[in-house]
Amino acid sequence: MTQLALVIDLNVCVGCHACVTSCKEWNTSGWAGPMTDHRPYDEDPTGTFFNRVQTYEAGVFPHTETYHFPKSCLHCEDPPCVPVCPTGASYKRKDNGVVLVDYDKCIGCKYCSWACPYGAREIDEKQRVMKKCTLCIDRITDMSLPESERKPACVLACPTSARLFGDVHEPDSEVSVAIRERGGYALQSEWGTKPANHYLPRRKTRIQIHEDELVRADNPLKKEDLPSLPEGGETLDDVSW
Amino acid sequence: MAAQGKLPGRQPPDRLRKRVSDHFDPLPFYTAPLEHKLIDSQKYQISALTQRPMAMYHSWDSQNAWLRQIHTHNYLFVNPKLAESIGFGDGDWIWVESPTNKVRCMARFSEAVEPGTVWTWNAIGKAAGAWGLDPKANESQKGFLINHLITEELPPCEAGEHMSNSDPVTGQAAWFDVRVRIYPAEAHEPKVTSPQFKLQKRVPGQDAKRGKWQGFFAGKFRRKHNID
Numbered sequence: 001m002t003q004l005a006l007v008i009d010l011n012v013c014v015g016c017h018a019c020v021t022s023c024k025e026w027n028t029s030g031w032a033g034p035m036t037d038h039r040p041y042d043e044d045p046t047g048t049f050f051n052r053v054q055t056y057e058a059g060v061f062p063h064t065e066t067y068h069f070p071k072s073c074l075h076c077e078d079p080p081c082v083p084v085c086p087t088g089a090s091y092k093r094k095d096n097g098v099v100l101v102d103y104d105k106c107i108g109c110k111y112c113s114w115a116c117p118y119g120a121r122e123i124d125e126k127q128r129v130m131k132k133c134t135l136c137i138d139r140i141t142d143m144s145l146p147e148s149e150r151k152p153a154c155v156l157a158c159p160t161s162a163r164l165f166g167d168v169h170e171p172d173s174e175v176s177v178a179i180r181e182r183g184g185y186a187l188q189s190e191w192g193t194k195p196a197n198h199y200l201p202r203r204k205t206r207i208q209i210h211e212d213e214l215v216r217a218d219n220p221l222k223k224e225d226l227p228s229l230p231e232g233g234e235t236l237d238d239v240s241w
Numbered sequence: 242m243a244a245q246g247k248l249p250g251r252q253p254p255d256r257l258r259k260r261v262s263d264h265f266d267p268l269p270f271y272t273a274p275l276e277h278k279l280i281d282s283q284k285y286q287i288s289a290l291t292q293r294p295m296a297m298y299h300s301w302d303s304q305n306a307w308l309r310q311i312h313t314h315n316y317l318f319v320n321p322k323l324a325e326s327i328g329f330g331d332g333d334w335i336w337v338e339s340p341t342n343k344v345r346c347m348a349r350f351s352e353a354v355e356p357g358t359v360w361t362w363n364a365i366g367k368a369a370g371a372w373g374l375d376p377k378a379n380e381s382q383k384g385f386l387i388n389h390l391i392t393e394e395l396p397p398c399e400a401g402e403h404m405s406n407s408d409p410v411t412g413q414a415a416w417f418d419v420r421v422r423i424y425p426a427e428a429h430e431p432k433v434t435s436p437q438f439k440l441q442k443r444v445p446g447q448d449a450k451r452g453k454w455q456g457f458f459a460g461k462f463r464r465k466h467n468i469d
Contacts, residue, residue: 017296017311024307034456040306041451042375043382047310057352061320064352126454 003077003097004135005168005196006155007175007184008070011203013162015055015068019154023051023072023133026153031138036126048122050133051154067202070163072154073120073133074187074195075099081112081121090130097169097196098137103129117191135165168196260400264409274418276406279396280340285420287323289337289387291363304372304380306455314383315365316349319423320356324348327424334426339390339419345426345435346385359423361387366434370441373448385434391419 027050028035037047051072058065075092079099082090089105090112092098101112108128113121121132136152139145149156155165166175175198178184184198242248244262253261263272296311317337329335331350336343337359346361354360366384369376391414395404406415443450 015295016298020311021296021307028457029459034458036454036456037306037310039375039453040455041304041309041373041378042453043377043379045306045310045313045379047307047455049310059352061322061352061354061356066353126456 001097001169002095002167003075003169003196004140004166005075005097005175005198006072006135006152007164007166007168007178007198007200009162009164009178009182009200010067010069011162011200011205012160013053013068013070014160015053015066016159017053018157018159019070019163020049020051020053022153022157023136024049026136026139027134030136032131032134035131036124038125048124048131050122050131065202070154071118071120072197073099073135074118074193074197075133075135077194077196078192080115080117080191080193084111084115086111093137096141098135099132100134100137101130101132103127103131106130117188117193118195140165168198256399256401260409274415275395275398275409276392276415276418277420279398280420282420285338285340285422286357287421287423288358288417289339289390289419289421290358290360290417291387292360293364294362297364304367304374306457309374309378309380312362312365314379315362315385316347317359317361317423318351318354319348319359320352320354321350323356323359323423324350329425334430334432335423336426337387337390337421337423339392339421340396341392342389343435344385344387344389345430345433347383347434348423359421361385363387368438368441370443373443373450375450376440381437382433387419389436390421391416 024035027033032050035048035050037045039045040047051070054069054071056067056069058067075098077097079090079092082092082099084090086109087105087107089102089107091100091102093100106129108123108130110123110130112130113119113123121130123129124131136154139152140150142150151165152163155163164175164178166173168175168179170176178200179198182200182203184200186195186198189195243251244253244258244265246252252258294312297308316332317335319335321331324330329348331348333348334345335348336345338344363386365380366386367374367378367380369378369381371381374380392406393414394402395406398404405412406418407413408415
């Protein structure tokens, strides 16, 4: 069975919010829209977003790291928001595993937002229905789009390619390989919700310098009959003969 | 070369001769920022920097309904060790004072800033009523700019008065040269950023103020307002 999901690489996310705004741009005018804003130009503006980036600091100066953590619906394989819905508005698509809300059935009771351990659902205070990430269902299933564009808006917008999209049940897909080979993990797996979205952890980035690469093998000076370079003295670029 | 007296012809004025010969050195060299040499560096020890929020890069109108939910006001990021030595806490109202001006704002502790430096997001603070925002909008009540602290001209120096506070070669404004001191605001002071300005009136032709709810749906707004 297909299970579409996002895999987010925390090692390269720089917290630019391009995924947040591109998500809102696509979805507010699409199948799941509008994404209502309250007090848009007044004090304490607030509104519906399907995707938010939270930023944390870890460690003490100078050994500090800043983490940017994009958060959206994880499209759980066993989503706790679905069985609690009294009207059947909240459902998981059988063909691709995407968790969706049918606004025509939703009565805005918020049971699903209490059941979701990840805080992924946001009530639209104007329409009084629950809204959430649809994985851009109206994009990824739109066969009139070229295949390269049948991806969620956030994935297409990400300037650092921190967001991967694909089928986590297909063992050789880009996302499955990334989870397997780069330590991909699910959030709060102890809840048994089996989130489909995964995160790739931060990694220590080290430069590998090989001693022999520091010396130009094809140094033209060596090809001529010139006195040898002083030991440990000037570097190649400093020498003028 | 002319400044060094090695070329005939047009010469820089004597008051600028040293400045030209020093700064037009063809080889790279280090010098302390011009402003640092001309202020009380004992009193003003802390560097103040700004950074453009990434969410607003290439979209300079930060009053956009969506972007202003991401950054609706800013804090001055301060290393906790520096704050402890001065005596204020996370979220406290503080004054940031440069040799020329001062700004009141809120402090936010951050371990990601060097203790001798403070910084904030720039271009979030707005004057009340500006950019079509409500007079009570967070941008004007809690947001601030450190532009007020930065002087356009250097203090009088050997090169004369009214010298631009900018790089002598490129003319790049010396924004990051500003040195400040910070101290807690008094308990009785209003909990808004300072300076505050006279409320800006709406200008003729400006859109009517939008409502309390906005559900943007591409195309609908244009139809509603009969825009082709």
